[in-house]
Amino acid sequence: MTVVFTCLDADTLGGTQQVTHTLAQGLARRGHEVHVIGLQPAASPFRYVRHPRYQRHVIGRRAAEGPLARRLSDRRLKELLRRIGPGYAVLTSPSVVARLSGLLPEGFRPIGQYHSSYDHARGCWHLASIRRHYAGLDQALFLSDDDARLFSEHALLPNAYTLPNPLAVWPEEMSDLASPRVLGVGRLEGVKRFDRLISAFARAKLPRPWELHLIGDGGERERLRAHAERDGVADRVVFRGLVPAALMPAEYLAASVLALTSEHEGLPIVLLEAAARGVPAVAFDVSGGVRSAGPVLVPPGDVDAFAAELARLAGDEEERRRLGADARARAEAFRLDHVLDRWESLFAHIER
Known part of the structure; x- marks a missing residue:
């Protein structure tokens, strides 16, 4: 199957980006066609995977975009998705979900992630955006059962589901816990x-x-x-x-x-x-x-x-x-x- 992860910025040092690249590499190793799209470039790119088996794309520029530049970026994004699709579009944040509303070509199944907690969303603009945009997605993903339940109840999401962040590797060696x-x-x-x-x-x-x-x-x-x-x-x-x-x-x-x-x-x-x-x-x-x-x-x-x-x-x-x-x-x-x-x-x- 085809899976496309879209981030506002896919290559900055951060938890959302690390999880995105870990999942992309893991799914690609299982034989899926995987793409990671950054809607804008990172100011200081960080390389998460040395030899990626997935394809990486950057759409826009770092500088603040005016209406014309935004329309051109949206056009490039739609053209890229048409070439890639159909498949699953994993949208990694409320800003990405809002940005891609109405831009996904026919045949894509949208999945919205939220990488923070319900309490954080409630204290900022995220909760209103999730209420507005996530209910119409095929699935809304949260990091814990507690958060999925709270979003289901308070954001009225019928599609809330729990999928945690993964560990990229499982170590065999453990700390001896003796170091001060x-x-x-x-x-x-x-x-x-x-x-x-x-x-x-x-x-x-x-x-x-x-x-x-x-x-x-x-x-x-x-x-x-x-x-x-x-x-x-x-x-x-x-x-x-x-x-x-x-x-x-x-x-x-x-x-x-x-x-x-x-x-x-x-x-x-x-x-x-x-x-x-x-x-x-x-x-x-x-x-x-x-x-x-x-x-x-x-x-x-x-x-x-x-x-x-x-x-x-x-x-x-x-x-x-x-x-x-x-x-x-x-x-x-x-x-x-x-x-x-x-x-x-x-x-x-x-x-x-």
Whole structure:
């Protein structure tokens, strides 16, 4: 079958893009014709798959488009889809669903994804857009049963369905959980709230040689350095910058606790990647997707409670091992082959 994933921007470093390329490569390996379309180019492209078996396309320009440029981009998109189609059009965000409304050629079956939570959608324009556009799709996909139920009830979606994010690989090696290291992974931007993680690490008063390692880059890096200085832990917060995807397994293996302090999340791949290597996690309880990955949950924004859990896990290696084994067992459900089976079952269901 033919499957087309369309993103606003398919090649930026981000969770939606990582999941899209993982699914595209997995389905292509199963013999399907797969395309990934970016409606605009990435400012700093990131290569997710070294040898893609799917085809990649970029439609528009990065600069703000006027009405004429938008019409030309829409025309190029429709022509591309006619050459590719018919098939399944997987639209990866509310903005993409709205953009492609009325543009899909006959024969395409539209499937809308949402990569964040119901609570996040409710707090911004996403919920209104989902109510307006997703009910008319063949399927509306959400990351957890909790979120699918909430969208079904509050956005009146008769087609809500759960399909989680997949793990690209299943590792055989697990962390020994002996390294005195707390790990944070993500863009150094406001929504990830690494300031809260730094404060929690400081308040946990972990004994030396425990350190907090932050992997990622972004506009908040210098402010976060200053925050660590004010909290008195500048010498124990290590800003690692961007780490190539091929080297990330070693980072998880060198960690004893993963920490996630985001303002909002859907189903973070970093939780799954850590869990698959037996690394326990502490996370703010911000979505059904986060809950489904099985971290130690803390009320959203409660830095003191987060600090208490960091201190508890840092001080109890046996508890880390117990929680890490539970996390790895739970992560089995997110193995790529299991998730691809569910995608193929979804396609068969739509055909019926």
